Amino acid sequence: MTKDSFLERTVGQPLGELTQLTSEQRAGVVRGKIHDLHFFFDEGRSIAERAAPPKTRQLAQSLFEALTFTGHEPPAGLAERIITDDLLRREADRDQNVYLGPLFTRRLTRAVPDLVFQPASANECSVALAWARRFGVPITLRGAASTAMGGAVPNDGGLTLDLSRLETVEIDAAGRVAVIGAGARLRTIHQTLAQRGLALSAYPSNLGGTLVGWFVTGGIGLNAFARGRALDTVRAADVLLPGGEHLRFHDDGRLDVPEDRHRRTLPADEAARWFESNGYAPLTLADLAGSEGALGLVLQVSVKIEPRPAIGAFLLSFESEARALEAAAWIERDATRGFGTPANVKLFSASHLRHVRAVWADEATKAWRAQPSAMSTGERMLPWTRIVGPAELGAPISREQDHGGAYLFVDFLDLDAARAFARGVVAAPGAPQVLEDESVRIAAERFKPQQSPHSCRGRRRSRRPRATLSMPKPTSWPTARRS
CATH class of the missing domain: 3.30.70 (Alpha-Beta Plaits)
Incomplete structure (x- = not known):
């Protein structure tokens, strides 16, 4: 006998009943119990027990095995962070565009991902990228999907990486820098900084979105007249390239690259040669701003902060x-x-x-x-x-x-x-x-929202930070090993 999913236990209603409701009715039921639908929720069952489509279950088991080191216990909660529930996967087929309904997302494209994974570390992100590259699984990167241009919406199923667990906010008050993870919400960032008497120098007018998402979508926001664009506030960015290389881009052109088990910092002229020798066109921090995630997965950014002003x-x-x-x-x-x-x-x-x-x-x-x-x-x-x-x-x-x-x-x-x-x-x-x-x-x-509750009946969508990484077509789908 299979256990109820996390969602079923939380809302007290079977998934079968929820799927019979309209999207508005379903949102009303779930929001009464869960106040932040930007997060996906674990299912509380082993992958083998889940009532998921065969392809989804096969991909889930293969990814789980890729993330599990031989002879070691799986990372805590790993299975629960590999999401296969149909209802939850369908929550990832849209962003905040109230007009981008199922006609577009489900009939004209394959916007429902086959699988959603919530990585909890840079290493898990790297393994997931390598796994997807090996098997030709399309990847869509998703922060909070708070914009309305479809960048966090798949067009060919595949794997959606929900980055909401990469929510680090580390503050260097003396250096006037904060290190912000890809999944950290602006609401949390503002509150964490304000408690220390600090503030971002520039930011978007969105409390539910992510700062990294704002950066990679080419953000220009509040305080831009004095402080500039999102790019002008970023001192450094940690990025996973599609090939899995973990780099750090600096605003002065320097580049930190992996070397054996250590990292080496290259000046700007040597950085360009490093990219060419590794099969990439040269990249800089400025290239990442507005790249929509197509150039790599931005794990975190180091941004300028300042005293909280009047x-x-x-x-x-x-x-x-x-x-x-x-x-x-x-x-x-x-x-x-x-x-x-x-x-x-x-x-x-x-x-x-x-x-x-x-x-x-x-x-x-x-x-x-x-x-x-x-x-x-x-x-x-x-x-x-x-x-x-x-x-x-x-x-x-x-x-x-x-x-x-x-x-x-x-x-x-x-x-x-x-x-x-x-x-x-x-x-x-x-x-x-x-x-x-x-x-x-x-x-x-x-x-504050500029629309009254009566002027827009569309449901509030969950911020994207990024777009889809190009992956080669698969020769075959990954096959789960049997124990």
Whole structure:
């Protein structure tokens, strides 16, 4: 008699019944018991006992044997991290795109992976890559699948590597660097750093995604005006190449390569020759940014961190977009000598602000109407201590809220720079009006969904960090050894 799966035991309902429900009904049942569906869950049964398709069970047994060293006990929980349940594998056939439904993912492609594996170490990742290469099994890398472009979705089944267990967050406060694992969620990263009075220098507006995923998808996010792109914040990256080589790329062009049981650091010119001698085109850290995972599996990145700041925020209203753009050019031109470089300069339309106001007015966001922002005080999980509005910073405030044809949002990570901007904003071209409460709201809205529960009925999808690695076609499927 087979045991119930982990999912069945957790939700108290047989898998057969769950599969008869619509996706929305199923999500409602599961979310009531499991609040973070970004993680896959173990099944609690040996691979041989599982009610999985023959191909899935065969691949699972073969991968298990590849990961088990002869004469040694299997790593703790290994079988449970090789996921074969049909329901759980189907959770990996989509990302956060609410329009990418089963018509595309299951009829036009083979988006449901044959197997999902959660590696818990760099060595397990390396073994899985080598196994897939040997047998020609396509690999899809998946962090949190929080974007909507399909990069974490298979198109030919195969193996999905769910990297959620590579969730290291190590802090070197003196060196102003944090080492972030491929599966570490931004929510966890922000909270861990905030507890030490620190923050990322730049980051995406996504709390559920992964920082590594943001980097390999070419991220440009919050604080980019002052701190640059994701690439500009990364000091080093540990990467497994498709051939299994474990390299470390540095931002100055150096490359750490394996040599016997040790590692050797090569200068930039020798690094290029190393790639050529090993059958690769030369690669640098910059090549990894935006590579979508096609060049290798990024295990972790070392990123710049800084003291957790207070934010000075301004929402400027203009009669037209042309006037707003004129002011944006003035900000860029005068920033360094007048008031310092803003962290963010964002142009948006009147219709965008109307949409944001509608979200704030929604019944589900009453707490946001009660004060300028529930996040303005800098809860422990956030990368700032507080958000300061323009009135406190000394800017002249407009009482008119609705005359704008376009808006500029400007904020600073240095309150002295923000005060200098508040004094100088009266000289800005385009005659901007400064809005008080909404300046703070817009600053805090970076981590708040911009859609009300009534404006989007699609289900929330689970961040991808990466795409599919090319593997040769198999000559035959791996055959499990019989004991």
